[in-house]
Amino acid sequence: MKISEVSEQSGLSADTLRYYEKIGLLPPIHRSESGIRNYGEQDVRRIDFVKCMRSAGLPIEVLIDYFALVEQGDATIAARKMILQEQRAQLIAKMAEMQETLDLLNQKIQGYEEGVLKAEQALSENRLPAQAP
Amino acid sequence: MKISEVSEQSGLSADTLRYYEKIGLLPPIHRSESGIRNYGEQDVRRIDFVKCMRSAGLPIEVLIDYFALVEQGDATIAARKMILQEQRAQLIAKMAEMQETLDLLNQKIQGYEEGVLKAEQALSENRLPAQAP
């Protein structure tokens, strides 16, 4: 698979794919004789994994460390598991924060709905309401 | 309230508070005669709001736009509501992505748990299992 195909399929730009390889987030991709990258199935699977983790905000550094451990074989399974557990904990925490924000946003939006309602009522009755930020 | 107190109470650094003011995310804070910021209750409430929104990843730009509308009074209520709804939609989408990542992370971790289990069994029986990244 050429870089343009992988780019299309993954939604990551070719630049990003090369960048990921350069910094070691992807392994050195096999090349044709003329030096053109040819992504294998395993590469594509890794890219999908990376994309998923990145979309949730896991830092590239962490993923690099993780894959470095994968390279080193089964002796590192415990360490890998710890990395994933740590990231999971952070993800859960972040989602909880976002839920709080979501709740507040919902409140505010509802406040505006009610505010507008009141304002409309007031307008048709010639009164003036007010609302906080 | 002095900047150090607000900093302590909000968890934002004094530098960040000044930065927020400089870029217009906070209004010009009232000063003492000698030029020292004196944050009022309203400022503190706004800072809490900003902090909450920022913790969920809402861009500063969006918040600045939002507060600019607030300044302009009730005529902008519909626009404000739209901003919040848009941000809510993005937040929900992001949380869904994170949930997917969380699911995958859970799968992987469980895979490692089972993998280790198999490995331990195999070790005590002199067999060799394997596992993917």
Added chain:
DNA sequence: GTAACACCTGGAGTTAACTCCAAGTCAAGG
């Protein structure tokens, strides 16, 4: 009065994660 301390400013530096660019190579079509 002076030393220590919190605060001020403008501006430079940092970080993560891309993104873009110039200049070059190669394969295929006309």
Added chain:
DNA sequence: CCTTGACTTGGAGTTAACTCCAGGTGTTAC
């Protein structure tokens, strides 16, 4: 043979959001 277009590289530039610093001023404690 020549052009077109996808690919290559190393390196520079961008963006968001801080974070730090030097140099200066005002306030407080002794």
